[in-house]
Amino acid sequence: MNQVIELIKKNRTFLAVFLFAFLIRLTANILIKGLQAPLMNDAVAYDELGRNLLNGKGYILSDIGHTACRMPFLPILIAILYKIFGAYELVIRLFISLIDSLLAASIFLLGSNIYNKRAGIFAALLYA
Numbered sequence: 001m002n003q004v005i006e007l008i009k010k011n012r013t014f015l016a017v018f019l020f021a022f023l024i025r026l027t028a029n030i031l032i033k034g035l036q037a038p039l040m041n042d043a044v045a046y047d048e049l050g051r052n053l054l055n056g057k058g059y060i061l062s063d064i065g066h067t068a069c070r071m072p073f074l075p076i077l078i079a080i081l082y083k084i085f086g087a088y089e090l091v092i093r094l095f096i097s098l099i100d101s102l103l104a105a106s107i108f109l110l111g112s113n114i115y116n117k118r119a120g121i122f123a124a125l126l127y128a
Helices: 004-008 012-033 042-054 075-086 089-114 115-126
Strands: none
Touching: 012 089, 012 115, 042 075, 042 089, 075 089, 089 115
């Protein structure tokens, strides 16, 4: 437990950047898009591929037949998340928000290591 507390104290800025970025994305999902907003563009195809994988139909899109023109990682991840949490689009939106927030925090680390902490914070805020 003490190691976890020390790790948090050591990486407060990393956690702050992560939480700030996540709150921005969470706010965007709730206020701007709305929790029940329909999927658009590529998200529709990825969701369909994930649901088809989950339901045992294979890696297919209904509009183009038995082949798919999308990379397989995200649809597989979507199928796994749907299997664990249920087939709710909100689960995917929150997961993508978490991953994107981790990217913002990673940009902070990269900027801090290459230049300094101030540059890392600035770069992360620009991304967030």
